[in-house]
Amino acid sequence: DTGVSQNPRHKITKRGQNVTFRCDPISEHNRLYWYRQTLGQGPEFLTYFQNEAQLEKSRLLSDRFSAERPKGSFSTLEIQRTEQGDSAMYLCASSRRNRGYGYTFGSGTRLTVV
Amino acid sequence: AQKITQTQPGMFVQEKEAVTLDCTYDTSDQSYGLFWYKQPSSGEMIFLIYQGSYDEQNATEGRYSLNFQKARKSTNLVISASQLGDSAMYFCAMRETHSTGNQFYFGTGTSLTVIP
Numbered sequence: 001d002t003g004v005s006q007n008p009r010h011k012i013t014k015r016g017q018n019v020t021f022r023c024d025p026i027s028e029h030n031r032l033y034w035y036r037q038t039l040g041q042g043p044e045f046l047t048y049f050q051n052e053a054q055l056e057k058s059r060l061l062s063d064r065f066s067a068e069r070p071k072g073s074f075s076t077l078e079i080q081r082t083e084q085g086d087s088a089m090y091l092c093a094s095s096r097r098n099r100g101y102g103y104t105f106g107s108g109t110r111l112t113v114v
Numbered sequence: 115a116q117k118i119t120q121t122q123p124g125m126f127v128q129e130k131e132a133v134t135l136d137c138t139y140d141t142s143d144q145s146y147g148l149f150w151y152k153q154p155s156s157g158e159m160i161f162l163i164y165q166g167s168y169d170e171q172n173a174t175e176g177r178y179s180l181n182f183q184k185a186r187k188s189t190n191l192v193i194s195a196s197q198l199g200d201s202a203m204y205f206c207a208m209r210e211t212h213s214t215g216n217q218f219y220f221g222t223g224t225s226l227t228v229i230p
Binding site: 031033035040041042043044045048055056058089091093103104105106107108110 | 118157160161207220
């Protein structure tokens with residue numbers, strides 16, 4: 001069990017640029033989640049995959065955001081035309097279908113839009 | 115309405131003492147799960163303890179225990195024998211089994227500082 005891996009750990013980008021983050025879940029976990037956490041807040045749900053299917057999307061996920069999970073393994077989260085309000089920690093988590101257990105989170109990608 | 119409410123932005127505790135972090139929740143589901151996570155300054159969310167809505171016993175995991183009061187919709191985390199390494203943000207979270215799919219709702223967190 002190597003844990004959930006997220007890359008990059010930090011990303012600084014200029015406003016208007018596109019950015020892409022990657023998440024590698026725990027290999028036997030078929031469920032993958034993206035959350036966003038702004039300063040002083042708890043994580044907020046963005047989207048959820050079961051295998052390669054994106055089953056839920058939050059209203060927070062504007063048209064500039066897109067997430068994929070090809071082949072049901074790693075996932076990418078892309079933000080197009082970044083805005084300063086996109087600055088946040090983006091957390092990925094994975095889980096098995098297993099009652100009573102929480103997610104395993106990655107260490108997150110901290111995005112700063114300047 | 116907030117699904118999860120944590121009313122203590124910051125807490126201090128003396129090393130080796132016990133501390134209680136408060137959490138209340140709001141749901142109309144009968145079946146739900148309640149979780150606590152620890153977030154050190156490194157950013158990773160670390161799962162601590164779980165309580166199911168139908169569990170009759172309060173959950174315990176080592177130095178962590180929950181004071182689960184279903185009628186009051188509260189699930190307070192008790193950390194016994196605090197250690198310096200316990201200094202971190204603590205988040206309470208809930209997952210509703212039926213209403214909202216698989217997402218977790220998190221509170222705004224409590225910052226715990228353990229004083230030597």
